[in-house]
Amino acid sequence: MRAILIDDEKPALQHLERLLAKDGRLQVAGKYTSARLGLQHLEQEKADIIFLDIGMPEMNGLEAAEHIMKVDRNIRIVYITAYSDYAIDAFELNAADYLLKPVTAQRLNKTLERLVSREEQAAPQPAAAEQADNPWILCFKRLEFMDRNDAGRKTLWRTSKAQEVLALMLHYRGQWVLKDMIVDLVWPDFKPEKAVTNLHTTVYHIRKLLKTWGMEVTVEFSQERYRLVTGNAPLDVEQFVQGWQGGAVKDEQDWERREAVLALYRGDYLGEHHYNWAEAKRKELQANYIQMSLRSAEYELDTDRPRQALARLSALQEVDPYSEDICRLALRSYAALGDFPGFRNHYDHYKMLLQNDLGIGPGSIMDSWVQNAF
Template structure:
């Protein structure tokens, strides 16, 4: 799918563009700072989705939406706003969805799910095929045995002569049940907890039916894919033993026991960075996984920063900046990342790099959050630029 972004705030444009490219299902074709420029583009070019800021000068997003619908009623309009009060008015104009600033990758993923849900069957098949065809496995994950990916999205792969095959889940609940049991792998989980966490919105009888069906599907998967793991049941409790299933999160966590970066472990730790494709089970937005996701995100941020510090101390400033720039795209408002990047630029005697970074960071904070940098960040900037 093709999309354009219309927003008078440049940092907001760039942030949304990064999130769209990270998700991969929608291609941002172009960004516009005024509604009139966007409308001129739409009069000549065909797109599927328009991300439209409501609060723009001259012509606001609500007025622009009327013109967009006149041009092409099939275009899906997603309003982007800093104020929830606009929601009612937005939906009266038949907007598909609205998202609040600052936008998160999880919220955007839900919006894209909704967009895909409105597509015709023919369109969905084309988009799905494109996503599956472009998907690749992290090199650090051994797929010679069944492999499980949990960063970003839950997927199970097995190796074949012609490549890797991904398991197609029969239902989203069987997928969530597997994710929940793997999350608690090796531990007994009562039937009551499973019903409450996964089927709390339906009657107990219906929940039990769904639970039993999902358990059957998981056991069938384990058997058909020749996994040595087991889904055990005892005294109204379930337990998943992963067996020969290799997971990205286990590999990542095993590497996170290091105490410091050394010449002996730095290369092995570098190989762990690509495993972290996105937050733990991010696209599913499982509420029970959020605490674990925050913990893993802290470890990932710490790992990248530790490697960058090691590179800085060993004269690899350029490599450190590349790593930290990618990390900053995930954490655009993180003060500690900004401070470390300034220190790296200082180690390279790059005063212009410090100036560009600080003022760009300050602009993003002000435009997106209405904040100023922390005193510690401002003081470091002043100290480094006064030398």
């Protein structure tokens, strides 16, 4: 695997290059003291992995990551910085790992083991190869398509109603849905004749859009009902449901597999659209995501990775700020780091949030546990 190193501090670059050379599993194809030079390299040559410093002048690592993803979404990024405060933002930008300076040989070895393991698991299988040529259908956060061969390609919806009708058909994919049900949900205030006309026009535009994207997806009509058949087109929600596991993480390989599944969850199911008919499924998938993420955080704590666990849990609290389970594991992370001011501030903020928003306090067992911690 080919790697490039980007850090504005030359001693840090040289130190990392020496560690990688001694390890021997990666080939260093270039090292640069600015993100712009690194991006110029990627425009000329491909790389598998980028070791990227976050705190750089002109263009910091998180900004650079946005540009890197546009060049090649398959590149894996390992962020390196002296400040753990960036962990949450880094992991939101598809981080393969996160290293704190000064980088040690022992910690780097763990990162390389994960990267090599992912490379082996990513070896194409026949079924996966078929899917790779098909654009992905994404329903987490918003409905859109993703072309793996053209990361910048946009899904151009003729109308917001076309987007909603397709989302509704995907919601019931493979099942026949009455035409009257669709018009009642999508055009509730229209006269029946006008609503049906709009539906026919909308379905025409959906079929045209699917054809433009070369999707193996068909919209069928029979006996006043519609059905969406997705064929081999990969669907993020379907992949998430198939890969979801709610039990304890068994080992590192199990953790890696779960990370790939959790990465599919870009946001709540059709969250940006606020469709009432999608609400029950949105809550179900969100609960599953939180449960699976908590099990991964527990494993990270058990394997001496409290910073990684804390970054995950801080992001989870944005999803469910009132969860006692998330707060409890975050407190365990602070305790493992020896950050007792952070421990106290986190708990005080949680208590205040519950009181101000819900008019309640934390459970007595948790409160007693926190008080005994000091």
